[in-house]
Amino acid sequence: MMSDYDDHNDSYSEDDITDLGTNNDNGNGVLCALCDDGGHLISCIGRCKRSFHPRMEDGIDSACRTLGYTYAELEKMGDYLCENCKYNQHQCFKCGELEPSAEPNAKVLKCENPSCGYFYHPKCVAKLLEPDAPEVDGSSVLAQRIKEGLPFTCPMHRCFNCGGTENRAQKAMQLAGCRRCPKSYHIGCLPREISFVTIGWNVPQRAWKLPGLVTIYCLDHKISVATGSAERGHIKFPHRRIVLGRQRLANIGLPRRFAGPGAVQAYNGLRRRLAGPSAARAVGASSNNQVVIDDEGPEADLDMDED
Numbered sequence: 001m002m003s004d005y006d007d008h009n010d011s012y013s014e015d016d017i018t019d020l021g022t023n024n025d026n027g028n029g030v031l032c033a034l035c036d037d038g039g040h041l042i043s044c045i046g047r048c049k050r051s052f053h054p055r056m057e058d059g060i061d062s063a064c065r066t067l068g069y070t071y072a073e074l075e076k077m078g079d080y081l082c083e084n085c086k087y088n089q090h091q092c093f094k095c096g097e098l099e100p101s102a103e104p105n106a107k108v109l110k111c112e113n114p115s116c117g118y119f120y121h122p123k124c125v126a127k128l129l130e131p132d133a134p135e136v137d138g139s140s141v142l143a144q145r146i147k148e149g150l151p152f153t154c155p156m157h158r159c160f161n162c163g164g165t166e167n168r169a170q171k172a173m174q175l176a177g178c179r180r181c182p183k184s185y186h187i188g189c190l191p192r193e194i195s196f197v198t199i200g201w202n203v204p205q206r207a208w209k210l211p212g213l214v215t216i217y218c219l220d221h222k223i224s225v226a227t228g229s230a231e232r233g234h235i236k237f238p239h240r241r242i243v244l245g246r247q248r249l250a251n252i253g254l255p256r257r258f259a260g261p262g263a264v265q266a267y268n269g270l271r272r273r274l275a276g277p278s279a280a281r282a283v284g285a286s287s288n289n290q291v292v293i294d295d296e297g298p299e300a301d302l303d304m305d306e307d
């Protein structure tokens with residue numbers, strides 16, 4: 001065990017939690033779903049509750065591939081509805097599979113917490129909620145009941161360590177949710193290796209204080225040296241957008257080593273959001289002259305229409 005980061009929780013001060021926001025949305029209002037950074041974002045008005053960097057320019061600092069809209073497209077946008085919400089196809093936040101999410105044929109269902117935008121296979125979430133429940137034909141009673149419509153609250157709203165719920169009045173009892181999987185910890189229950197600072201080459205930063213919330217990458221995810229974030233390519237949209245003039249820009253202005261989700265930028269994004277609806281919102285526009293920043297390999301998230 002490393003000895004020089006004993007006090008990582010001490011770098012967390014009371015002032016950092018304000019009532020600007022709530023941890024319930026796990027930062028989805030102020031951080032881009034693609035790259036986990038803040039800045040200029042547009043928020044989906046659908047059930048996913050996520051935000052995204054809309055244009056290439058907005059994603060340069062974080063090497064985000066962005067939604068790839070042009071300025072002109074943003075100008076014309078009304079409310080923005082992401083492709084997942086538009087086509088009712090959402091990913092299971094546990095296994096990552098993209099599935100129909102609208103009845104009567106929903107295969108993934110949304111957590112009933114109103115501020116939570118995560119969807120799950122009944123089996124996946126039941127296994128997380130009751131890991132030891134006996135299974136018949138690979139399915140527990142809880143999984144079956146969720147499949148039949150029993151509302152559920154996903155594991156994001158309880159501490160993975162102690163099982164307790166959040167109490168925002170006490171800093172140690174506030175929940176810090178992982179950006180990549182359904183695991184949250186009370187601030188006071190965070191494993192030592194989930195550090196608020198980078199320590200040498202061995203311990204990358206995995207926890208960030210943002211206005212009104214703390215967000216983490218849990219120990220299940222590898223941190224990319226190039227971006228300081230957990231490895232990407234985790235977001236799947238249901239329909240391939242036409243991408244012409246595709247370029248690889250991964251080396252421009254990068255790497256932003258160990259920068260991770262940027263608190264200052266996130267705060268700017270939050271302020272913009274609080275200032276009122278962005279001028280830039282729209283429904284499902286797509287472009288035929290996009291340039292896409294892609295540091296995750298080709299078509300990492302654009303494979304669904306080939307099934």
Ligand SMILES: [Zn+2]
Nearest residue numbers: 032035053064
């Ligand atoms: Zn982004």
Ligand SMILES: [Zn+2]
Nearest residue numbers: 044048082085
């Ligand atoms: Zn959405």
Ligand SMILES: [Zn+2]
Nearest residue numbers: 092095121124
């Ligand atoms: Zn699943």
Ligand SMILES: [Zn+2]
Nearest residue numbers: 111113116154
């Ligand atoms: Zn939830």
Ligand SMILES: [Zn+2]
Nearest residue numbers: 159162186189
């Ligand atoms: Zn706890």
Ligand SMILES: [Zn+2]
Nearest residue numbers: 178180181218
């Ligand atoms: Zn995780």
